[in-house]
Amino acid sequence: MKIEKFDKDNFMQMDSMHDSCVSDIKLEDKRLIVVYEKLDESLLSANGTPYYKDKKVTIAYEFQSLCDATVYYGENKFLFLDMLVNMKKFMKIIKGCQLMSYKYSVDSFGELTLNYALNKIKNGKYQKYKYWGIEINLDVINVTYTWE
Numbered sequence: 001m002k003i004e005k006f007d008k009d010n011f012m013q014m015d016s017m018h019d020s021c022v023s024d025i026k027l028e029d030k031r032l033i034v035v036y037e038k039l040d041e042s043l044l045s046a047n048g049t050p051y052y053k054d055k056k057v058t059i060a061y062e063f064q065s066l067c068d069a070t071v072y073y074g075e076n077k078f079l080f081l082d083m084l085v086n087m088k089k090f091m092k093i094i095k096g097c098q099l100m101s102y103k104y105s106v107d108s109f110g111e112l113t114l115n116y117a118l119n120k121i122k123n124g125k126y127q128k129y130k131y132w133g134i135e136i137n138l139d140v141i142n143v144t145y146t147w148e
Helices: 083-094
Strands: 002-007 022-028 031-036 057-073 077-082 097-106 112-122 125-127 131-147
Touching (some): 022 083, 022 097, 057 083, 057 112, 083 131
Antiparallel strands (some): 002 131, 022 031, 031 057, 057 131, 112 131
């Protein structure tokens, strides 16, 4: 097990988890916890070997007060959710879906934005779904990656 810790001074050194699929996401107190599993099977490097040597990473985003999600659908339409208040609605939207990480960004205030593509999967096949993307905004204090 390897643990990496990041704060506002070194957020840009975090692994973006680009093209990795979320296996679990939850909110505990003032921590957003995102889990990625089967990393050694899903993403391959240019030479055909697994990009990640670890099988799993759990990322804990500890935040002060802001944990909002913007769920995109249609053309230029979105649904705004305060995840501290509407986590059940957020979980209902992503139920049966695949969240694929494609980037994160840090703004001039030090707030972190996580970007995910959202795909509905049923019986192993992609289905047409109303929603197509999610941004999660956090006023993060620190981030902890736990690699297993």
